[in-house]
Amino acid sequence: MWVIVGVACKREDPLPPKDMNTVVSNGTASLRFTFTNNGSPMVMDSVYSDGVGNLIRIDKLKFFISDIELIDADHVGMIGFEETYLLIDASAQDNTFVLGTVPTGHVHQVHVMIGLAPSMNHTDPLYAPAPLNSTDMHWRDDPPAQFKFLNLEGRVDGNADGDLDDPEDVRFIRYCATDELVRETLFHTSVDIAEGDHATIEVDVDLGVLMQGVDLRTTPVAVGGDTANGTLMNNMILAITGE
Ligand SMILES: [Ca+2]
Numbered sequence: 001m002w003v004i005v006g007v008a009c010k011r012e013d014p015l016p017p018k019d020m021n022t023v024v025s026n027g028t029a030s031l032r033f034t035f036t037n038n039g040s041p042m043v044m045d046s047v048y049s050d051g052v053g054n055l056i057r058i059d060k061l062k063f064f065i066s067d068i069e070l071i072d073a074d075h076v077g078m079i080g081f082e083e084t085y086l087l088i089d090a091s092a093q094d095n096t097f098v099l100g101t102v103p104t105g106h107v108h109q110v111h112v113m114i115g116l117a118p119s120m121n122h123t124d125p126l127y128a129p130a131p132l133n134s135t136d137m138h139w140r141d142d143p144p145a146q147f148k149f150l151n152l153e154g155r156v157d158g159n160a161d162g163d164l165d166d167p168e169d170v171r172f173i174r175y176c177a178t179d180e181l182v183r184e185t186l187f188h189t190s191v192d193i194a195e196g197d198h199a200t201i202e203v204d205v206d207l208g209v210l211m212q213g214v215d216l217r218t219t220p221v222a223v224g225g226d227t228a229n230g231t232l233m234n235n236m237i238l239a240i241t242g243e
């Protein structure tokens with residue numbers, strides 16, 4: 001696997017000569033998130049399965065991404081976006097986010113934090129920069145204030161009869177929050193940033209992976225740093241992949 005990745009990302013053009021007069025060249029880049037379910041396009045309000053086969057219908061799936069860093073094939077950081085906060089929303093028409101100016105080169109890996117570092121997690125959303133000012137993603141107002149790193153809501157087949165129309169079919173609400181639940185991941189990509197060009201780094205979020213081992217019928221409601229929410233955050237590390 002490492003050999004294949006290495007070959008796929010092998011630089012074909014010679015490196016520009018390095019001398020005292022070399023001017024740093026730049027392009028721009030975006031991150032574009034798309035949602036899938038076991039590899040197929042995910043459609044909100046469609047019926048899917050949780051990790052143990054219960055039918056579910058998701059109507060809210062949102063999470064924060066922060067501490068973005070682009071890394072080259074030599075595992076050297078090209079640029080970091082320490083003050084960029086993204087709210088990825090599966091209900092949105094589009095989840096493309098312009099990062100800004102980036103140095104030219106080959107992006108081989110992307111590091112992201114899923115959630116927020118403690119230094120931002122206790123910011124008052126009223127005074128926080130967008131999208132942290134989204135009160136929908138704020139868990140508690142009493143000190144210490146905290147954000148929902150991942151918000152997953154919908155309906156689960158509570159009586160296991162294959163539909164979602166019974167009184168026993170309940171709403172599930174998962175607010176993954178608290179400093180302990182922040183996660184980091186590093187995913188592969190293969191994107192060239194050329195001088196003056198704009199490059200889009202594609203990111204996939206797979207619901208099937210997010211649901212691995214998750215039983216929304218047994219534990220429909222979990223808020224904060226609950227173990228069941230820890231499972232979701234751990235799964236998110238694997239659910240987020242590049243191309
Ligand atoms: Ca049912």
Ligand SMILES: [Ca+2]
Nearest residue numbers: 161163165166
């Ligand atoms: Ca029924």
